[in-house]
Amino acid sequence: MANFIWLVIALPVLGALFNGILGRRVGYQVVSMVGPAVVLAAFLVGVGAFIDVLNHQGEAIQVHLWTWATIGNFNVPVTLLVDPVSATMVLVVTGIGFLIHVYATDYMVHHDHDHTHPDRDFARFFTFLNIFIASMLILVLGNNYALMFVGWELVGACSYLLIGFWYDRTEDPQRAIEIDGAESVSIPSLLSPAASGMKAFVVNRIGDVGFALGIFLIWSTIGSLEFTTVFEKVHELDHNTISWIALLLFVGAMGKSAQIPLYVWLPDAMAGPTPVSALIHAATMVTAGVYMIVRSHAIYNLAPEVSLFIAFVGAITAFIAGTIALVQVDLKRVLAYSTVSQLGYMFMAVGVGAYSSGMFHLVTHAFFKACLFLGAGSVMHALHDVIDIRRMGGLKDKMPHTYRTFFIAGLALAGIPPMSGFFSKDEIMAKAFEASPILWGIGIVTAGMTAFYTFRAIFIAFHGEPRDHHLYEHAHENRSAVTVPLWILAALATFGGLLGLPAPILNELGIPIPHLLDNWLKPVLEIAHAAEHGEAHHLSFMTEVVLLLTSSVVAIGSVGLAYFFYVVNPEIPKNLARTTRPLFAVLANKYYVDEIYNSIIVQPALNLSKTMAQGVDMVIIDKGIVDGVAKVIGMIGGLLGDLQSGYIRHYALATFIGALLMVGYFFFR
């Protein structure tokens, strides 16, 4: 099947063409079939390819389709690379993509008593969603940086279109978080979907400048963009160049994977429909940066300083985003900041050279975060698009499936054993501890916050008394198109840990269970490992166990704290907010980062733009120089007497002056 891997891209493209061109005419039921069906078909092809790679003992299979561009010695082929890393990504993208497509067939329809009202642009939604799947697969399957960049930009465009899907909606006005009766903290208004989409695209493009420059640097120093050639030859470059390449590529990852300082677009991306948040802004696209670094590990192994920098950027992002998530009142935004934070963990992993652990967390995070987002969407769907947790409460009996799956996925996110998130996060923590205890320290604090904010949201939204009775009355569990994907994802979130059980500990205990994912990815990752790290020193058995226990205790303790705060004694958080009001306000306003960017980047750029347009262009260049020259010529023309009228005079004179200058030059030269 691996030779037919192009089908995984072609099928969604065909789906998009069908839905885009005929979707309105054939009606939403047909679109509901075609949209998910092409992704399912792609998934099956992906499974076939996966098995092929398995049978090849992880050897890479290259499928050449055509040559994109050739100029002189520059050559970019459209060749797809199927190896353990890309095959894994294909399964994640198409597998979770399919579930979310199915979910969306119901989410994008409003049920009103016995009537069903599909979204006005139902077909357009599935068109974009299909294109996204194809684009994401180009990103992960390309065998060279140019093709990866193609996918990279295309997923950005899909993200732009899907965030702004409800393009006619306006911004959500200024709101406030009430602390206690009269006291409240104001928070900024939410951008409109159209503005959010644009913000995402432009901020991503800033990252893309870095990525593009990294690619140019690779080309100008190595003379090829194909992964195999680049990774073979990269060690011939001097250390400085390698570091620059590594750093520039990472700038791209900062944009796409929402790391400090380019993370600001992701929370606003929540303006898009929830399936989009789940698919693009949690499970797949935002992990592209992690994938890129794993793919480029041969470069990063040679740039240890940059790698360490990445690890710290990841850790700090994880921490900062975690703190913001603590006080968000919008369920999707809690999850959005949580995504930023979890992506930070992944960068921490790849930064310390634990590429396989980064991939592990990427996969488990895709499971549980997709489940959480879809759960949030299920709540929204039931509450007529209300997403403010302060208006929820007591939903657990009304929406049992949503509640249970959300709870399960929440346990995974919180890192409670034996859920998938526990194993993947713990692996990262152990590797981080090996590299630097500081990283581990930041990680463990963030882990505590993660468990806390996740269950804060769960307890407020699903437990306790309903806060808005009208909404509560209308709430109902969703149909099976929504709940079945939820349960499948919840199951994956539960058992996903089996992919990477802590082999060092288990083996020590005499249980010979291998680390499945490590072994699977080994053919891609081990070359560099063996070459660079030699025999990496491992943590002692005792350290591993202590770290494992610490993580577990912190996670469980934080869930307990959330329970105490929001179920047992809800007065505590209110008092806390009041006593720490300045801090609370800073967090609620996301450290004012958007405002800061606005005043030091966006506004100055706009002002410069206005100065250029109205001052420089219209006045200095046009009115001043151009019209001035014209006037001078006109005056001289007038002095020479009105031999001609209109422009011909100018023409004649200009010709004359020009000729004079040239002749003069030849004469005096």
Added chain:
Amino acid sequence: MIISALLAVPLIGAIILMFLPRENKELLKMFAVGVATLNFIISLPLYFMYDSAAVSPDGYRFAAQIAWIPSLSISYHVGVDGLNLFLILLTTFLTVICILSSWTAIEEQLTEYLAIMLFLETAVIGVFVSLDLFLFYLFWEASLIPMAILIGRWGGKNRIYAATKFILYTMVGSAPMLVAMLAVYVWGGHTADLPTLVANANVIPPDTQKWLFFAFALAFAVKVPLFPLHTWLPSAHVEAPTAGSIILAGVLLKMGTYSLMRYAMPLFPMAIATWTPLLVSLSVIGILYGALVALVQDDVKKLVAYSSVAHMGFIVLGMFSGGQIGMSAAVVQMVNHGLSTGMLFFLIGVLYEQRHTREFSEYGGIWVKVPVFGVFLILATFSSVGLPGLNGFVGEFLVLLSTFSVNRTAAIFATFGIVLGAWYLLTAVRKVLFGPLNTANENLIDMTFQNKPREFCISVAIIALCFLIGLFPNLLFDKINPATAQLATLIHATTLIAGQ
């Protein structure tokens, strides 16, 4: 033969048009579009028979040379190679589209209007195919007149000002070129034949080459337009009718960039190194400046006009950024800009015809009313932004890539242009399509196949080409590369000589 037919058909068509009954507007339009279509069809073999076509000794295909003024060694010498092939095709293609886009927009003096369009086509193709200095200058100046009339007669409120400005700028620019041409003619052995002159290029002393290059480049830079010679462009675009803008942005600007490659570079190879820093700097400034100025425009056409300043900057940057990659990419980018900007102007025209305004504030949220139009506008914007899969990416990416190898600073600054490009173009889309519906647009008619078959088909044709080039750019590069390789080798060899 084919080339001569391409020059003759529109001209003859324009003359016949004059004798058709003036009041039968349908006939006039059908005839004009028929002539343009015929010319487009005639131009197709240039692509499809390119490889098998006879190659003249100096690498030109479909070449024809007829002595014209033998005593002065001036001849009718025309030919096609990788540099002009796609520009000819672009011209014949866009002329058809221009005439179709004027179908309902132009009412007054239709006969003259259509005749001028056809005459303009001959002039522009003439500029592209000429291989003789004299012939080239003739066509170069000839193209000026119909364009100026298009603006001055069928333009908007300030059309006279805009037309005057257009004429003055261009003429002031091209006057020194005429003198320089005379100098080249004398130095090069009293011939106006381009291939001969190029072969003799080293006869001209390096210092003289510098000044001659400057004189040529000035004329071309005005046409491009290169910052800071660009201010004629926004006013010309704002005043020009839709078809005028399409042909102006799509083809006329390319006369500048093309001629830089065809004349300025090979005739004065020793001067290139001298002027490269200035030209590269001005291109990079143009890329950033054009984008910044575009960001705050209130008029849609002005925004696209300034975007042209930025995009044309990429082309000049590519040409002078050393080596073949940049040059091939620049040629492709000329075609790309013609398609994407042509399409943008066309779409603006569709709105203008219904609402008679181009102010952003008059639009907003119209996607609800015009879903199909919106899709085309978004695709055209994506093409212009340089999104992969579409054509714009090919040129932009490769220009930047090749520039980076030679001049990192320029490449880094220019790459930031892609951020600004996304910013202003998406802002434009947002102001027009997104947000709550501005009720003034309640009665807009969508561009579906049923409602507006002509507009729909035009858009589909352009977008299809955009995808074709974006996905299979080698369809173009295969033909362009030999010519750019030759030019790059020539420049490289000269640099080596100069270095010794």
